[in-house]
Amino acid sequence: MNKYLTISIISFLLFSCSPEQKEPAKTKPNVIFIMADDLGYADIGAYGQTKIQTPRLDEMASEGMKFTQFYAGTSVCAPSRSSLITGLHTGHTEIRGNKQYGLRNGQQPLSAGTTTIATVMKEAGYTTAMIGKWGLGEPSTPGNPLKHGWDFFFGYTDQVLAHNYYPEYLWRNNDKIYLRNEVKYLDTAAWHDGLGSYSTKKVDYSNDLMFEEAAAFITENQANPFFLYLPITAPHDNGEQPDSMRFEVPSQGIYAKEDWPKTHKDYAAMITRMDSCIGVLIDQIDALGLDENTLIMFTSDNGPYNNHPTTDFFDSNGDLRGGKRDLYEGGIREPMIARWKGKVKAGTTSDFQGAFWDMMPTLAELAGESTPENTDGISFVPTLLGLSNQKVHTDLYFEFHEGSGSQAILQGKWKAVRPDAIANPGGPIELYDLSMDLGETNDVAGQFPEKVKELDSLMSASRTHSDLFPFTSKN
Secondary structure, rough: OOOOOOOOHHHHHHHHOOOOOOOOOOOOEEEEEEEEEEOOOOOOOHHOOOOOOOOHHHHHOOOOEEEEEEOOOOOOHHHHHHHHOOOOOOOOOOOOOOOOOOOOOEOOOOOOOOOOHHHHHHOOEEEEEEEEEOOOOOOOOHHHHHHHOOOOOEEEEOOHHOOOOOOOOOOOOOOEEOOOOOEEEEEEEEEEEEOEEEEEOOOOOOHHHHHHHHHHHHHHHHOOOEEEEEEEOOOOOOOOOOOOOOOOOOOHHHHHHOOOOOHHHHHHHHHHHHHHHHHHHHHHHHHHOOHHHHEEEEEEEEOOOOOOOOHHHOOOOOOOOOOOOOOOOOEEEEEEEEEOOOOOOOOOEEOEEEEHHHHHHHHHHHHOOOOOOOOOOOOHHHOOOOOOOOOOOOOEEEEEOOOOEEEEEEEEEEEEEEEEOOOOOOOEEEEOOOOOOOOOOOOOOOOOHHHHHHHHHHHHHHHOOOOOOOOOOOO
């Protein structure tokens, strides 16, 4: 279906904030889960950023709860999202890496019948929407998001094409919605064997369209419980562009006059634009009188590029080591903010050790549903509500399946990392005491051999074999 979309996000969102309010016919809370892409732990003001302005996310943190030990599913896109969607860590979830599916675009799809966070919420009576980057299967495959519990989908299905912020088209459900951009396609780097693109005419900015669709969904569904999953693509770069153009944003805004390299101004502008759009969405919730019945959460799918000039310039990870494609803290520890007026106490900070796979049991409890069997997660509703009966994890497990591969396991203050899990299965393990060494600079494996042995055994016990993602030298 050939249709053109126009960008009028500010006027559209403001209009969407001001219709006559519909009387809510529900007590179950709405849930909005917003996820950035490749955002650093310290890329927003509430987590220590000083150069990039994020006033609305900072305000969101002051009005809610800030988590300091919350983890993504892993350190790269598709498996991290799979962990979030299935409630399983990367030793158990089906999609454990950014694997292509024998198509020029599209990643390995979720299998039919997979229990997802959307199927759980749909069974609880929620209207569900996924707006943004999916990355778990093309429409022609079993991974089509509409086959996994989503009532509505808008955005990218392929994460390689999602590098381009001015794409030829986006998907609305099973229809291609053609935009006014002019796009050049090209074979991208061999490691992901994808079909990348960049635009020679840039008109319709995808992230603006996502927020526009999100506003419309909220307006249309305000009278009944809704679950909105909003995985935007900012501030992920477009690696198919020249380096000076890789961070795509319509305007540098307040950073245009800064004496910074162009890439740095663009990166900062992407984050501040995202922040502003999130703020408009929050204003809409408040204007509709939904703020006391809507849990809004914000996080990122993994950390920023390691040793990238922008990462270094903005100190995007603060004291954390590593970044994207690392299982050190900089790759997996994420900012996480929760706002729910009257329920989540304003201005609070939590050191609860949680991860993406906790979202399924958490939302199931909020929706009044039983947690599906075999999930790896635990509900952190008690933490959100300030109760004292919060269960804790015995450990958190992670895998990464590119290059030489890696494994990591977190047990309280102890963090074990096997950096060459594919190249050398069963090889040496590094051990860090995060209570004294958050930057993971001092490997104490030689001082605590029994702890290394214990965590090595836990790593082995934490994963099931995957033919798609084995830990062997043939991977």
